[in-house]
Amino acid sequence: MTADRIVRVASGQGFWGDWLDAPRRQVEGGPVDYLMLDYLAEVTMSILQKQKERDPAMGYARDFIGAMESVLPAVAERGVRVIANAGGVNPEACAKAVLEVARAKGAAGKVRVGVVTGDDLLPRLDELLAAGHPLTHMDTGEPLSTVRDRVLSANAYIGSTPIVEALRRGANVVVTGRSTDTALTMAPLRHEFGWDANDWDRLAAGIIAGHIIECGAQCSGGNCLYDWRTIPDLANVGYPIVEARADGTFTVTKHPGTGGRINVPSVTEQCVYEMGDPRTYITPDVVADFTTINLADDGPNRVRVFGIKGRPATDKLKVSIAYRAGCKAVGTLVYAWPDALEKARLADRVLRERLAAMGLTFEHTLTEFVGVSAAHGPLAETSCEAPEVQLRIGVRSPDRRAVERFTREIAPLVLNGPPSVTGFAGGRPKVEEIVAYWPALVDKRVVETRVEVLS
Amino acid sequence: MRVRLVDIAHARSGDKGDTANVGVIALRPEWYPVIAAQLTRERVKRHFQGVITGDVERYELPNLRALNFLLHGALDGGGTLSLKTDAQGKVFSTAMLRMILEVDTAEAATLGLPEMRA
Numbered sequence: 001m002t003a004d005r006i007v008r009v010a011s012g013q014g015f016w017g018d019w020l021d022a023p024r025r026q027v028e029g030g031p032v033d034y035l036m037l038d039y040l041a042e043v044t045m046s047i048l049q050k051q052k053e054r055d056p057a058m059g060y061a062r063d064f065i066g067a068m069e070s071v072l073p074a075v076a077e078r079g080v081r082v083i084a085n086a087g088g089v090n091p092e093a094c095a096k097a098v099l100e101v102a103r104a105k106g107a108a109g110k111v112r113v114g115v116v117t118g119d120d121l122l123p124r125l126d127e128l129l130a131a132g133h134p135l136t137h138m139d140t141g142e143p144l145s146t147v148r149d150r151v152l153s154a155n156a157y158i159g160s161t162p163i164v165e166a167l168r169r170g171a172n173v174v175v176t177g178r179s180t181d182t183a184l185t186m187a188p189l190r191h192e193f194g195w196d197a198n199d200w201d202r203l204a205a206g207i208i209a210g211h212i213i214e215c216g217a218q219c220s221g222g223n224c225l226y227d228w229r230t231i232p233d234l235a236n237v238g239y240p241i242v243e244a245r246a247d248g249t250f251t252v253t254k255h256p257g258t259g260g261r262i263n264v265p266s267v268t269e270q271c272v273y274e275m276g277d278p279r280t281y282i283t284p285d286v287v288a289d290f291t292t293i294n295l296a297d298d299g300p301n302r303v304r305v306f307g308i309k310g311r312p313a314t315d316k317l318k319v320s321i322a323y324r325a326g327c328k329a330v331g332t333l334v335y336a337w338p339d340a341l342e343k344a345r346l347a348d349r350v351l352r353e354r355l356a357a358m359g360l361t362f363e364h365t366l367t368e369f370v371g372v373s374a375a376h377g378p379l380a381e382t383s384c385e386a387p388e389v390q391l392r393i394g395v396r397s398p399d400r401r402a403v404e405r406f407t408r409e410i411a412p413l414v415l416n417g418p419p420s421v422t423g424f425a426g427g428r429p430k431v432e433e434i435v436a437y438w439p440a441l442v443d444k445r446v447v448e449t450r451v452e453v454l455s
Numbered sequence: 456m457r458v459r460l461v462d463i464a465h466a467r468s469g470d471k472g473d474t475a476n477v478g479v480i481a482l483r484p485e486w487y488p489v490i491a492a493q494l495t496r497e498r499v500k501r502h503f504q505g506v507i508t509g510d511v512e513r514y515e516l517p518n519l520r521a522l523n524f525l526l527h528g529a530l531d532g533g534g535t536l537s538l539k540t541d542a543q544g545k546v547f548s549t550a551m552l553r554m555i556l557e558v559d560t561a562e563a564a565t566l567g568l569p570e571m572r573a
Contacts, residue, residue, distance in 0.1 A: 043535055139472050225548065226465045226482075265465065265480065268519050272478020274469035275523050278514050291516050325536060366531060366538035374540040376550040377506045394538030437534045439472065 007192045009185050009209070010241045013037040014216030016044055016061050022216060022239050023067040027074035029255030032241060034188040037067060037084035038181045038214050045178060046322030046435040048088035049122070049153040059090030065097050068173070072102065075172055076110035083163060083184045087175040089153060091115045094175050095454050111455065114166025116176040118449035121154040121319060121442070128446065135319060135440040144440065150324040152435060156317045156442060159284030160206075161197065162449040163187035169453045178320060180283055182210030185242060193246040197285075204288035204310025205248035207281070212252055212270050212305070213240040219252065219270035221260025226269065233259025249306040251298060262301040284444070287311040316441040325436035326363065326398040331410035332370075333391045334423030341382075343418040344369055344391040350417050351393060354409055360402050362395040390423070396434065403431050456560045457571040464490055466548035473533035474509075475544030477551045480521040485566055487520040493556045499524055502554050524551070
């Protein structure tokens with residue numbers, strides 16, 4: 001291995017729902033070694049758990065199967081490897097679906113799917129509680145027993161080690177459940193460069209590389225406030241690629257001819273995204289120190305990243321628990337000039353009076369005036385008169401019937417409330433079941449991951 | 456001299472439960488000391504009075520010419536519990552940039568800070 005050898009990890013999906021065309025563009029637009037696809041947000045696991053309850057063959061991110069189909073030639077013929085946490089609560093079924101696509105496309109035998117399991121703690125929840133793991137809420141300190149009977153899913157965030165193992169055993173597609181977003185990028189670097197599991201600085205560099213590209217185009221010109229008017233060709237935005245070197249330094253770039261922009265400001269914006277204490281970015285693999293990141297422009301659409309330091313990992317894993325937390329619904333109406341805000345305010349009062357008269361109470365009711373104060377609240381200036389205002393009222397309650405009754409009180413306001421109102425073409429608001437997020441910590445040694453390679 | 460934060464910094468925000476984080480980045484390296492001196496924990500807490508219900512934490516990243524603020528109790532319960540349009544704290548970034556700073560005129564001239572137009 002030469003010192004200047006480069007491994008390219010491309011990001012093709014920043015969340016479940018991201019641009020469907022991005023994975024294919026990443027493998028066709030230029031050289032890449034690995035394609036990393038992040039599908040899991042905090043509550044995604046619970047949605048997948050509900051799907052699996054209805055159909056035992058479901059419970060994974062279906063979008064991934066379409067993405068695999070679109071990148072299959074690159075995987076089967078050009079040696080590009082794919083790493084995705086698309087497995088959700090059913091990585092085995094996800095792996096089988098990938099193999100099915102490979103067979104259907106005549107690539108059977110060229111696809112070996114590594115499956116990482118062991119993150120799912122739901123079947124072991126009572127055993128863990130009984131053994132003295134209280135799984136207290138990280139922010140509120142409440143014990144899990146307060147919502148135990150409403151828990152839908154429980155998954156430990158797992159690190160890079162089982163993914164590295166799958167790659168070592170020859171998998172060219174790796175499917176995991178709740179692995180951390182950053183591990184999807186760091187694992188191939190550990191595998192390629194042979195970084196030790198206690199090489200803290202390099203591991204931290206891999207994690208920060210992962211953090212920078214895990215939200216897809218959000219580091220390459222998407223949602224970028226800096227000089228946003230001049231960012232070119234967002235319609236063809238290039239998703240980011242990490243060009244990593246064995247010493248832990250890397251360059252963030254994108255394919256030539258794509259839109260968007262990668263420079264120090266665009267990468268800096270992504271560095272601070274969803275950040276807590278910057279010195280202590282805790283992952284299962286390492287504690288990364290964001291105050292050691294050095295960024296330097298290195299030609300057009302290239303940013304060099306170096307100097308990163310890390311510290312030993314903790315002996316805990318974060319657990320993502322999802323539980324049922326009642327229902328909610330949001331209703332909207334639009335009021336027009338003149339006096340749009342005043343009319344919207346009156347409609348809000350009228351609605352609340354009616355709800356109170358019916359004896360309906362809610363755990364929480366929130367009114368917003370979109371176009372005036374929904375984004376910045378009282379910080380927004382209200383000196384000029386709004387040409388139109390959207391009244392947006394939300395309610396939340398453990399009692400589904402109360403929320404349902406609320407959804408029938410919006411439409412009548414069109415004829416029996418304040419004037420100049422429109423925007424009710426969509427019909428009654430939908431009642432939504434709330435699946436809430438319960439973050440907790442658990443001892444690392446109680447979580448055992450397993451790796452299987454299927455072909 | 457009055458200076459708008461939006462003229463000397465850019466920002467990005469996100470969520471972690473009921474906490475919004477706002478990273479504020481100086482537009483020029485030489486302006487970082489200005490935002491580091493002006494954006495104290497107390498100043499930011501005052502700015503978001505009536506918007507957040509909890510405390511403010513402040514961190515410095517001189518390497519990125521950035522500050523990171525954690526605004527607790529910012530998201531109406533956060534995640535799926537929140538009824539807010541901005542349940543994930545995406546636009547707290549520009550809410551922060553509404554801040555108007557009072558900077559010593561000589562210092563502002565030396566650093567080339569853009570003066571707020573009336």
